[in-house]
Amino acid sequence: MVELVGGAHLVTAHGVLAANGVLVAAGHISGDGERFPYGALFGNGHRHNRQITTFYLLDDSVGLSADLTWLSALTARGELDPQVALRTDWTQVARAAAEPAGRRVPGKAVIDVRRADRTTSAADPVTVPVTRKALRDPGQEWAA
Known part of the structure; x- marks a missing residue:
């Protein structure tokens, strides 16, 4: 676990x-x-x-890419459930930070950030987990 x-x-x-x-x-x-x-x-x-x-x-940054690739593949195949309880877009960052802080969601809160550099209308989102820093200052400017 x-x-x-x-x-x-x-x-x-x-x-x-x-x-x-x-x-x-x-x-x-x-x-x-x-x-x-x-x-x-x-x-x-x-x-x-x-x-x-x-x-x-960060103690194993050399193997980090392979480990994250493996975990992502497990998640994509449905073999690993990351327990995301709230997923919303970038415009709802304050909500995504407030819900876990108030213990109103039974899992992780994730926001999707649309990349501005994409030329297609269906840009792939960048997933940004809500962190402790975000919980302290939900109005901060973030870069993804």
Whole structure:
């Protein structure tokens, strides 16, 4: 399981891991610390050998392109669900930032940015995930 929010979400995610499960802490967008209750790290009741590991995207920039290509292919084939709960266009950037901040969407918020340099009317969108920085300042100027 890959967890991006941190804080209580990471603790909850660890709590649902089955035996031999791996939780990858790949982000901490909540800014909250983690506090595991007494017993959360016990291995009884078919909870043995659960692992938490960390991941920092930029430590492996050499392999990043291949990894992202693989994940994109899985998503395109429907084998990986990125849990996008809100997808909207660039004109709704304030909404896309406000909804996750208010915990009103149960997943990721994504905005599509149309490239101005395209000559066709059906320009391919550039997908921009809403980040913690965007949540702090939804009115900022962004470049894609």
